[in-house]
Amino acid sequence: MTDVVFGEVELDGYYWQGRQTLDFGGTVYDVDILIEQGRDNEITTIQREAFSHFQEKWPRLQIELIEALIKYYNEEERFAWGPEDEEESAEWWPEIETKEALLQAVAIETIVVPMDSIMNIKGGRCIYLLFSREWGGEDWDDNGIGVCFVNEEIDEIAYKDIA
Numbered sequence: 001m002t003d004v005v006f007g008e009v010e011l012d013g014y015y016w017q018g019r020q021t022l023d024f025g026g027t028v029y030d031v032d033i034l035i036e037q038g039r040d041n042e043i044t045t046i047q048r049e050a051f052s053h054f055q056e057k058w059p060r061l062q063i064e065l066i067e068a069l070i071k072y073y074n075e076e077e078r079f080a081w082g083p084e085d086e087e088e089s090a091e092w093w094p095e096i097e098t099k100e101a102l103l104q105a106v107a108i109e110t111i112v113v114p115m116d117s118i119m120n121i122k123g124g125r126c127i128y129l130l131f132s133r134e135w136g137g138e139d140w141d142d143n144g145i146g147v148c149f150v151n152e153e154i155d156e157i158a159y160k161d162i163a
Helices: 045-077 086-092 099-105 116-122
Strands: 007-012 015-024 027-036 106-113 126-133 145-150 153-158
Touching: 015 045, 015 106, 045 099, 045 106, 045 116, 045 126, 045 145, 045 153, 099 106, 116 126
Parallel strands: 027 106
Antiparallel strands: 007 015, 015 027, 106 126, 126 145, 145 153
C-alpha cells in the first residue's frame, strides 16, 4: 500500500514496513521504517503526525542527538564491560569526543513508530531511532543503541530493545 506520509509500506506481522532516507550528520542513510499496527491493521493519524513532526524538526534534533550520543557513550557505555587487558580495552572503547568520531562509530538502521497506546503511555508523539555501533566488541545480541523521542525531544537513550 502507498501511505500519504510513509510512502510504500507492506504489512509484515505486527508492523507496516517500508524504507525512508534520513540524513544523519551529512550522510544519507536508507533505513527501515517499522510502523506498529494498531486496531484494524491501520496506520493511525497519530502515527502520521508523530512522524511528520519528527521529520520537520529533524535538522535541529540531529544536532542535539549527536551531542547526547557522545555523552551517553562516555558516561554510560565506555568501559562498562569488556576485556581487562588495557590494549584490548582501548580497541573496544575508542575515544569519542567529537561529532566526526561519533559518526564513524554509529550508523542509523531503523525508525520505529509505535502504536497509539505507547504514545499515550509516553505522553506524546513518540519515535524511536535504532543504531548499530562499532564499540564494545562484537555485538552478538544486536544491542546497538535505541533513542526514544517524545514530542521531538530526546526522552531516553539505551539499548535497541527500548523500542
